[in-house]
Amino acid sequence: MFxxxxxxxxxxxxxxxxxxxxxxxxxxxxxxxxxxxxxxxxLYWSLKHILDPGAFSEDYSASGAIIAIGFMNTLMGLIIVGxxxxxxxxxxxSSMEELRRGGTAVQxxxxxxxxxxxxxxxxxxxxxxALKQRQPIVILANTDIDMMSEEVRLVERNFKYVRVMPQxxxxxxxxxxxxxxxxxxxxxxxxxxxxAVGNIQSKDIPTIKTLMQLQNLEWSNGVPNTVxxxxxxxxxxxxxxxxxxxxxxxxxxxxxxxxxxxxxxYLGYSAVYAELFSFGNNNIVLHSVKGYENKYFGxxxxxxxxxxxxxxxxxxxxxxxxxxxxxxxxxxxxxLFDDEELIILTSQEGPEISGLPTAQIQPxxxxxxxxxxxxxxxxxxxxxxxxxxxLREFDGHAVQEVTVTIVSSHSEEFVERIFGxxxxxxxxxxxxxxxNSDTANRGVLKSLDIPSYDDVIVLADESNxxxxxxxxxxxxxxxxxxxxxxxxxxEEFPSVTAEFYDQDTRALCIDTPLTDAVISPEFxxxxxxxxxxxxxxxxxxxxxxxxxxxxxxxxxxxxYVPLEQEISFSELIVATQQVNEIALGIMIGRGGDKLTLxxxxxxxxxxxxxxxxxxxxQQVYT
Numbered sequence: 165m166f167x168x169x170x171x172x173x174x175x176x177x178x179x180x181x182x183x184x185x186x187x188x189x190x191x192x193x194x195x196x197x198x199x200x201x202x203x204x205x206x207l208y209w210s211l212k213h214i215l216d217p218g219a220f221s222e223d224y225s226a227s228g229a230i231i232a233i234g235f236m237n238t239l240m241g242l243i244i245v246g247x248x249x250x251x252x253x254x255x256x257x258s259s260m261e262e263l264r265r266g267g268t269a270v271q272x273x274x275x276x277x278x279x280x281x282x283x284x285x286x287x288x289x290x291x292x293x294a295l296k297q298r299q300p301i302v303i304l305a306n307t308d309i310d311m312m313s314e315e316v317r318l319v320e321r322n323f324k325y326v327r328v329m330p331q332x333x334x335x336x337x338x339x340x341x342x343x344x345x346x347x348x349x350x351x352x353x354x355x356x357x358x359x360a361v362g363n364i365q366s367k368d369i370p371t372i373k374t375l376m377q378l379q380n381l382e383w384s385n386g387v388p389n390t391v392x393x394x395x396x397x398x399x400x401x402x403x404x405x406x407x408x409x410x411x412x413x414x415x416x417x418x419x420x421x422x423x424x425x426x427x428x429x430y431l432g433y434s435a436v437y438a439e440l441f442s443f444g445n446n447n448i449v450l451h452s453v454k455g456y457e458n459k460y461f462g463x464x465x466x467x468x469x470x471x472x473x474x475x476x477x478x479x480x481x482x483x484x485x486x487x488x489x490x491x492x493x494x495x496x497x498x499x500l501f502d503d504e505e506l507i508i509l510t511s512q513e514g515p516e517i518s519g520l521p522t523a524q525i526q527p528x529x530x531x532x533x534x535x536x537x538x539x540x541x542x543x544x545x546x547x548x549x550x551x552x553x554x555l556r557e558f559d560g561h562a563v564q565e566v567t568v569t570i571v572s573s574h575s576e577e578f579v580e581r582i583f584g585x586x587x588x589x590x591x592x593x594x595x596x597x598x599x600n601s602d603t604a605n606r607g608v609l610k611s612l613d614i615p616s617y618d619d620v621i622v623l624a625d626e627s628n629x630x631x632x633x634x635x636x637x638x639x640x641x642x643x644x645x646x647x648x649x650x651x652x653x654x655e656e657f658p659s660v661t662a663e664f665y666d667q668d669t670r671a672l673c674i675d676t677p678l679t680d681a682v683i684s685p686e687f688x689x690x691x692x693x694x695x696x697x698x699x700x701x702x703x704x705x706x707x708x709x710x711x712x713x714x715x716x717x718x719x720x721x722x723x724y725v726p727l728e729q730e731i732s733f734s735e736l737i738v739a740t741q742q743v744n745e746i747a748l749g750i751m752i753g754r755g756g757d758k759l760t761l762x763x764x765x766x767x768x769x770x771x772x773x774x775x776x777x778x779x780x781x782q783q784v785y786t
Contacts, residue, residue, distance in 0.1 A: 165247040168240065169214065176210030176237040177203075182229040184209065189230060194222025214241035266309040266332035270344045272300050276696070277346050277388075279335035279374055280355035281305035281312060283665055284393070286319050287689035288353065293326045294443045302344045304331045305357055306370075336373040338381070347381060351389040351696040356416070368399040375406040391695040391702075393688070397553055409487070412695045412702035419691065420663070420684045421553035425561065427680040428619045428661045429537050430718040432751050432759070434680050434687075436778045437716065439761045440509070440748070441690045446762050448701060450477060451506040451515060459520065462496025462741050464506070466525070466734065469518050469765045471510035472748060474780060477703065478504045490703040492714045493780045496741045507704060509748070509762050525738045528731070532723040539566055539618040543658075545603040545640055546625030547572035548633070550663075550684075552582070554621070555594055562593035571599045571612065572627040602628075604639045606646070614647055615657055622662040624684065634669040637662055641676035648677045714780055718751065721775045728772075734765040736777060746780040 183189055184206060185197050194212070197205050212219045213234050220238040223231050262268050276292065276299060278285060285303065292299055305312065309332040316328045333340035335357070346352065354374060356367035371392060378390070390411045394400050397418040404413060427433045440446070453476075456464045465473040475492035478501075490507060500506075508515060542558065544551070551570065558566055570579075579598050583589060587596040601608040603625060614620060622640050624633035641662060648657050659679040664670045670681050695702055708714055724739035725731045733747070740747040749761035753774050761778070769775075 172240045177206045179233045180206045192226040213237035274350045275300040277349045278303045280357035281307040282358045284685045284689045287686045291693040354392045356395045417550045420550045425557040457502045461498040469516040471508045471515040475507040476504045488703045541617045542568045543617040544570045546623035547627040559591045559594040574627045624663045645676045718776045721771045721777045730768045748778040751776040
């Protein structure tokens, strides 16, 4: 169109040779010789006819040849200008469509990149918003862009600090990673992409392929903090191989299974975990050991007034690779060395250090033994990807045979295929039985004789795709409440632990027999977000969640200190050290309604029989 504009402008200027600037022609309203009476005036007249069709009416009284040239330029002008306008509109529409489809090049620096899409994205965005720091976040996923944009829009309208840019594309392609400026980012969070399943057998396959792509990139500004979600525990080793164990890997199914089982064992466990790893009043940080070299761990724990000493950490080199090692809850007489760092749980203001105590605080009483819960019969209602890991976790905690009954809408053939034909494969103390029934059916629940079980777990049920998992969970809990109300007052009822995908649904089930609840996407998102900010916490989390190591537990406070008298938190710390435990906080009343994590050491309490203390303890399987 611009070539045509040039050609016909030149043709229009040929009117000069037909007397365009003669005195007779200058009498016409649209012809003037105000500039140079030559080239410029002729160029202006020609362009005016092409760009302004109304200019033709001003040639009245000019010669026939000039009118003919002006008429031709006017007609071609309509075509040329119309074409240019069409191209401009099409360019704008294409750009807007590309923007809507999430296919534009991202021009960002020091941003967060989320690769993949699942239900955890919204929770991750909320956690970054809770930090109250200006932060652009780019989401690249092979998922429907309209769905992603709508989900983001619903949550982003309440944001003040986080700006979200959803982009459609495959994270397994190097060109797409380059388009979202992954090499200029400050952190990368890789999620199992729900939209990438298709014909592949595992959600983890695209994640591992993306990991391999990231390993091949050249990082001009250093490798950003990276954390990876793996849905299948069996694929964690493959992810470690792909990253040479340099990237924290979070197994969501394994993590959820551990949390669900721990919530079954300890009333209020989820509240402790949510507070410990959230972005609220406390943080887990590393503190220099300087000044405490050759001192004992239990002695140094008394020096932090608003912080809790959790363990020690150090960096060691193995096969030419530096790796951080963490040891949580060492013996109180563990001697600190100058190459170690202290792991502390501290308030937002940072640790308040008062120096080592001049005299050792004496315990108020000998710690009474704690009888851990023993489960002989467990009922699991529902089915999702965590089911096998939950069975493994129960097997790890059991010292005697435990019978686990699973009820879901999956056919028995499907279950046999998942377990490889043997439901007890790899399990030593757990005996598994399966029943194909609707868990949200009153008759089915009544036939299961729920009061005869020691524990009931209601999973976010994905065995029936026609129903929302949270809706089925809430409906099942309502029917369980009906069964409980039909029992005599003195008849015991098992503890009930439920898994939810949405916090709002959890709030609707307050009046049910729910003992504890796990909001699995939020719990996993907390860990992913924390590791994206501080990868150094990976070794600490690994130690905390490893089987046979350290666990967060809840104990009746009367086992440690006398009731009905004022006790300082520092005295409770000393009491728990007697049995090699670390006091984390206080839970006032049953159910965890009033949890105080990391209180000031001088804060005093007057405990009752219903109060509990959250401790970091050696994991003992019962």
